[in-house]
Amino acid sequence: MADYGHDLVFGTFLTPSAEAPDRVVELAQLTEQVGLDLASIQDHPYQARFLDTWTLLSVIAARTTRLRVTPNVVNLPLRPPAVLAKSVASLDLLTGGRVELGLGSGAFWDGIAALGGRRLTPAQAVDALAEAIGVIRALWAPSGSVRIAGEYYGVQGAHAGPAPAHHVGIWLGAYKKRMLALTGRLADGWLPSSPYAGPDQLPGMNAAIDAAAEEAGRDPRDIRRLYNIGGRFAPRGTGFLTGPAGMWAEQLAELTLDQGMSGYVVMGDDPDVVRRFAAEVVPAVNELVDAERARRAATPPQPDRPSVEAGWAPTGSDAAGREAARSQGPGSAADRAAPRTGSVPAGLGITPTPDDGVRRSDVRLWDETTRPAGPVPDRNRTYTASERASGQHLIDVHDQLRAELETVRDLVEQVADSLTDPGAARSAINAMTLRQNNWTLGTYCESYCRVVTTHHTLEDQALFPRLRRADAGLVPVVDRLAEEHLVIHDVLERVDRALVGLVTDEKGIDEVRAAVDLLSDTLLSHLSYEERELVEPLARFGLA
Structure with missing residues (x-):
């Protein structure tokens, strides 16, 4: 799958409660x-x-x-x-x-039948929806006579018009094979809606839509993909759209x-x-999407920096060699600076995670x-609860x-030792923040790599420029x-690349292990350094 390049749309999915009619209108006005961009209303006439x-x-549009307004989605049988076209x-x-x-084929057939609607089988409902789309589009023509000999929605010489003011998008709520x-x-x-189509299911569903579009001679990029999302803001991340706002942003940007x-339509009132x-x-x-799209479009040459390829030297292909490399411990003083103490005032009440000094790779x-340090903070400064929360977010x-890095490492060892049970592995991964449809090691590692990159892009494009402006002493850091x-x-x-090689060469597990060892060394060291230097400025300037 890829980015189709559509502009982003955000909206709300509201409940049309008759007990408080003014409230739902006010929520749309708040939107x-x-x-x-958009307020949407579910449609259950029964x-x-x-x-x-x-x-x-109509009332929301008038106020x-x-x-923009849309039903989410219209119950077509009623x-x-x-x-409806008119x-x-x-x-x-x-x-x-x-x-x-927003258009649906129908659901809750007992309720539909109770209001006099025709009860259809799932297959009939899909056929009826296809006919309905033809009728609606034909009647949106500015003029002319419309004749459609349909089994469900035939039209015999109806006058077309009026035409809408703009090209109205017909968005389908679809989940099953024929609807996709x-x-x-x-x-x-x-x-679709996330409770019925979780992020782990989107790749397969998108692929089905794309295949059908290509078979029909359409460009898959012509089909906008929107998503009704449910979530909960929380101090710590525990799953898809359950966690801090920054985690929400990273997950949606990745999608x-x-x-x-x-398009992301948040459900709830x-x-x-x-x-x-x-x-x-x-x-x-x-910000995340714009930055990544610009990066992909520009594809600038890589700046001069330490080369992974030039310094690549896996630490042995057998268990003994790997164990010896791991037992080397922190290494010399030239390899790593001693932890800087006292960089975070005691009054801040936040403890950065220290670098434990463990290194698994020789690289x-x-x-x-040579890492620079920021200005020494005021030891007597006090911090509000809001400021502490800002620093803690990082x-x-x-x-x-x-x-999740530990999960990647554990999966590598399970695959290496032939101990991985597919059902157990899939259950574990589905409980994580970035679930994937496939339980395999490669799919999960790819997802993890993407979220790390997205997190760093957010910092590079949004957070770091603000810190540079806020305190010149932080610029070197x-x-x-x-x-x-x-x-x-x-x-x-x-x-x-190591994961790709593993697909065709079982011996490639040593390359994967070495790559993940180096990822552990660089990422964990970097995260500790970043926290040591930035949690206090983030609290002081409120930029998290």
């Missing part, structure tokens, strides 16, 4: 006020506690000025497509082009850059979540004794990377950290 979705969308075009004209159409194929053939967009997702999503997550996702890609993110990011990027590339 606009905080700068999000639910007695819900307002009618199309009426509610906002730029907000909304005949010919009338409703969509009318509201789009009245709002100046602010309507999109229909999305690839006919739709403008795909709109855009690697899976082609380009908590105004604080809406505000935080807009203020903390959306800007960071945009040294930088001289730790450690929280790093702890997640440390924990920030510059050194940025240089180390480039070195670590090369190490990650080495891990990836």
